[in-house]
Amino acid sequence: MNQKLLKPCLMAILALFIIAGCSKEEVKPVAINEDTDKCEICHMAVKDNEFATEIILENGKSMVFDDIGCMYKWMKENSDKKVAHSFVKDYDSKEWIEAESASYVYDKPIKTPMAYNVISFTDKKGAQTFIDQHGGSLLTFEKLEHHSWEKNEEMVKEMKEKMKMHDGHDGMEMEHSEDSH
Amino acid sequence: MKILLKLLVFVGMISLLGGKETSADISLQSQINAVPAGGTLKITAGNYQEPIVLIKPIVLEGEKGTVLIACNSKPAITIKGKSVIVKGIQIRNCKKDKSTAVIKMSGKNHHLENVTLTMWKSGINLENVEKTSFRNIRLTGNGKGNGFELWESHHNTFEGIKIDHVQDGFYMEDSHYNTFTGNTISDSRYGLHVMFSDYITAKNNRSIRNFTGAMVMGTKHSVIANNQLLENNQNVNAQGLLLYDVHNSTIHHNRISDNRVGMFIEDASGNEITDNEITANFVGVQINRIENNVLTGNAFISNVNDFQATDGTDNNIQNNYWDGAMKLDIDGDGKSNLPHSADPFFLNLARETPPHQLFFQHPGMMLLQKMLKSPANMLVTDQEPLMNNELYNQQQPEQTKSTFWGICLSMIIVSLLVIYFGRKRT
Numbered sequence: 121m122n123q124k125l126l127k128p129c130l131m132a133i134l135a136l137f138i139i140a141g142c143s144k145e146e147v148k149p150v151a152i153n154e155d156t157d158k159c160e161i162c163h164m165a166v167k168d169n170e171f172a173t174e175i176i177l178e179n180g181k182s183m184v185f186d187d188i189g190c191m192y193k194w195m196k197e198n199s200d201k202k203v204a205h206s207f208v209k210d211y212d213s214k215e216w217i218e219a220e221s222a223s224y225v226y227d228k229p230i231k232t233p234m235a236y237n238v239i240s241f242t243d244k245k246g247a248q249t250f251i252d253q254h255g256g257s258l259l260t261f262e263k264l265e266h267h268s269w270e271k272n273e274e275m276v277k278e279m280k281e282k283m284k285m286h287d288g289h290d291g292m293e294m295e296h297s298e299d300s301h
Numbered sequence: 302m303k304i305l306l307k308l309l310v311f312v313g314m315i316s317l318l319g320g321k322e323t324s325a326d327i328s329l330q331s332q333i334n335a336v337p338a339g340g341t342l343k344i345t346a347g348n349y350q351e352p353i354v355l356i357k358p359i360v361l362e363g364e365k366g367t368v369l370i371a372c373n374s375k376p377a378i379t380i381k382g383k384s385v386i387v388k389g390i391q392i393r394n395c396k397k398d399k400s401t402a403v404i405k406m407s408g409k410n411h412h413l414e415n416v417t418l419t420m421w422k423s424g425i426n427l428e429n430v431e432k433t434s435f436r437n438i439r440l441t442g443n444g445k446g447n448g449f450e451l452w453e454s455h456h457n458t459f460e461g462i463k464i465d466h467v468q469d470g471f472y473m474e475d476s477h478y479n480t481f482t483g484n485t486i487s488d489s490r491y492g493l494h495v496m497f498s499d500y501i502t503a504k505n506n507r508s509i510r511n512f513t514g515a516m517v518m519g520t521k522h523s524v525i526a527n528n529q530l531l532e533n534n535q536n537v538n539a540q541g542l543l544l545y546d547v548h549n550s551t552i553h554h555n556r557i558s559d560n561r562v563g564m565f566i567e568d569a570s571g572n573e574i575t576d577n578e579i580t581a582n583f584v585g586v587q588i589n590r591i592e593n594n595v596l597t598g599n600a601f602i603s604n605v606n607d608f609q610a611t612d613g614t615d616n617n618i619q620n621n622y623w624d625g626a627m628k629l630d631i632d633g634d635g636k637s638n639l640p641h642s643a644d645p646f647f648l649n650l651a652r653e654t655p656p657h658q659l660f661f662q663h664p665g666m667m668l669l670q671k672m673l674k675s676p677a678n679m680l681v682t683d684q685e686p687l688m689n690n691e692l693y694n695q696q697q698p699e700q701t702k703s704t705f706w707g708i709c710l711s712m713i714i715v716s717l718l719v720i721y722f723g724r725k726r727t
Contacts, residue, residue, distance in 0.1 A: 155536065155537075156536075156537045156538070158538045162518065162545060163538070163543060163545060163565070163567070164516070164518075165490065165512065165538065235474065235475075235496070235497060271497065271519070
């Protein structure tokens, strides 16, 4: 090859590499495979539904969860791991959204796979529409950080108290709380 | 023209003869409404295409061949109130049916018997149902909905139920004191799926060819005994019995065979896991983070890897029979003096990088595991494995042994006679 041409060619290739290296890579969530994916925390099969969530670590490893609560439990137990991205689903469209930009609704009667009772929406409007129709409280991503993540704890406690009251009898009568689903 | 008219009349007559659809002139619901409380309504055989609602304590009994077809947005049968009895009915629902379940129930003291369901979605949905019994029920699905769904339903019994091709055979959430006996669940996702429900009893059930035989999560004081969890190995995450967040429960005398993982136990405490027979699984038992459990008298036979474990504290793991363990009994007490440990090396490695699972039981991996031996405090160990499989000995009654020796003796005698009389005499 002509020596004069070689130098600009090499320069051009180098420049291309630099540009490619500088461009910010868009991270996309890995699609859920219902046949093989299981929740990292509770080991249940993860369905590609409105409750699925996903974490992508800085080392590129991805993990899926069947409930937002399971994702937060994992983050609490693995605080040393660096999370690059976390994704949740829009409750209505079932499309992936960045967890940071999502709006959340918590309400005890909302049935989620692990009974954490929190669902996610692309924007505040979607969440508010749900609240208007079904009730619940609006949570932002920041508020979610301080959410207690109890699995219907209050309901379980109520149940226990009632059991204690009636325990020891074979034909135990049990009443239900009005707000239970 | 006359011939055409005759033909029309003939066709009309034929159609009248064959008209079995909705055989009653009066609707089924109005017949039900006419029955007084405590009365019985016997339904004549035929196809009925209307959803029915039962709110009074009555008995609804179908003749052989009574079929309810549900193609509506309402459940085929809605049961409310108390003491409703339904017997001998076959129910089919259409693909286009938009109702959440074929039978929807609430209330108490109901009884369902000899009911057959063929469904596209969920079968029987229980919300706030108490002291209700289900016997001899057959459910066939198409893998989408659950067979039985229990929500805050307590003190119910399920007996002799056969379920196949559903999502979960029995799914229960916040439902306590329920009893499952002699049921069979096959070709589904999870056989028994317990979620946040205490005092559950599951005895003599069979769970076959599901992703997971029994998925027991979030329970206390439950009993899982004498069940058969077999061939749950079709899925990459399959297991016979999964115990997650299970406390103070008894897991006793189950047969767990031909699964991917026999028993998977995580975040469990205070359980008694005894006398189970765990055979021919890829991994016998996989344990993560368990505390104060008793694991004794179990037999682990012909599993590719019998024991994998991480983070076990204060557990009483001893006197199990491991056919894969090195055993040496120097004091003749029938117990090996060599402890049998599960090294967490492979589990930790696969957790960090799942593709390393490809090296399961690879000779190189075994070598690495031996070289990079984990410290003793990280190992989950059976301190005194049994020398012989006592569970097997218990199962072999004396009579079987005497029959065996009898056959041996008779064969020896026959052989000697053949030799004595059959030899060439010179």
